[in-house]
Amino acid sequence: MFALTIGPGYYLALSAMLFIIGAIGLLIRRNPLIMFMCIELMLNAANLAFIAFGKEMDDLGGQISVLFVLVVAAAEVVIGLAIVVAVMRRRPKATIDDVSVLRG
Amino acid sequence: MEAVTFFIAAAVVLAGGCGVVLLKNPVHAALSLVGTLFGVAIHFINLQAYFLAAVQVIVYAGAIVILFLFVIMLLGVDRAENIRTEPIIGQRHFAILALVGFLVIGTLIGVATGGEVTGVPPEEALYSPSEGGLAIEQETKLSDGSTIAPEENIREIGRSLFSTRYVFALEITALLLTIAVVGAVVLARRPREKFETIPEYEPSVFLQKDDSDETSKVEEEVQEIDITEQESSTDATSDSETVNE
Incomplete structure (x- = not known):
């Protein structure tokens, strides 16, 4: 019934779709928190591609890379949210357009 | 599958x-x-x-x-959202009931059909010496005939992370996390001197809605106060007139 074998192409297609959704969200939303979430979506798409390739090549390097991407994503979220809190404390209800000059 | x-x-x-x-x-x-x-x-x-x-x-x-x-x-x-409004009456209770029901039914189906949830067939799980002790060493047979054990994956990742190939990257990662923690503390710290909040020059949609609602409420209150004051003043004048008479 479900004799379909899922090759790496399926995972890469899904990864591309997820990346495109994240990129579109990053472009059209103006709330900085939602934009960070869209960055997370794009990172997850890259992780999925890494693991799909790692399985296809039978190499553990893909999974190791995903581990490092996870750490970098966590650090990025921490710093980004600290910046958002600092900006929002100064000017409440700010959108991403209000901080275009990189001044607090 | x-x-x-x-x-x-x-x-x-x-x-x-x-x-x-x-x-x-x-x-x-x-x-x-x-x-x-x-x-x-x-x-x-x-x-x-x-x-x-x-x-x-x-x-x-x-x-x-x-x-x-x-x-x-x-x-x-x-x-921006009022949480107390419930669009459909009783939908919260129904949602909780449905969630619990789905969880119970899903667990039952998973256990009954065997091995798909925990990776151990139910008849072997019965004879497991300690819970999960056998499960992690249990090899899962894949559709293409090869076998894999979950423990093997963890062991291999740990071995290669601390091998000479990746250990330098691992140390750099630790440094990166330390920098991130320090940066977050520095950024989110409240500065000593007080600064003035920059007035909003382009309020967002939510703020406009809130402002209009609040100002309209305030205006209504002001009008009510005016009316009561007029009434009381007219009362007072009428009283004074009666006293004068």
Whole structure:
């Protein structure tokens, strides 16, 4: 019934779709928190591609890379949210357009 | 089986991604993000990256999304919605009941059909010396005939992380995390001298709505006060007139 074998192409297609959704969200939303979430979506798409390739090549390097991407994503979220809190404390209800000059 | 899992998890992932982009309320967007992350974790299991699936759930859904929710609540961005309104009467109780029912039925089906949830067939799980002790060493037979044990994956990842090939990157990662913690503390610290809040020159849509509502309420109150004052003043004048008479 479900004799379909899922090759790496399926995972890469899904990864591309997820990346495109994240990129579109990053472009059209103006709330900085939602934009960070869209960055997370794009990172997850890259992780999925890494693991799909790692399985296809039978190499553990893909999974190791995903581990490092996870750490970098966590650090990025921490710093980004600290910046958002600092900006929002100064000017409440700010959108991403209000901080275009990189001044607090 | 792999195909079924793939398509269900792919639907979850894409629906969650669309939810993040399209939902107005940041809290709802964060919850959609949790759905996407769980879907990606299912894909990791499907691709036999067992350790990373666990890390994905713990780090992403357990730490990063909670951090997002903390910041959303701290900044009060979710203030626009009135939580107490219930569009359909009794939908909360129904939702809780449905959730519990689905969980129970899903668990029962998973246990009854055997081995698909825990990776151990039920007849062997009965003879397991300690709970899960046999399960982690149990080899799972894949559709293409090869076997894999979840423990093997964890062991291999640990071995290569601390091998000479990746150990330098691992140390740099530790340094990066330290820098991130220090940076977050420095950025989020309240400065000593007080600064003035910059007045908003381009208020967002939510702020305009709130402002108009509040000002209209204030205006109504002011009008009411005026009316009562006029009434009392007319009363007073009439009283004084009667006294004069």
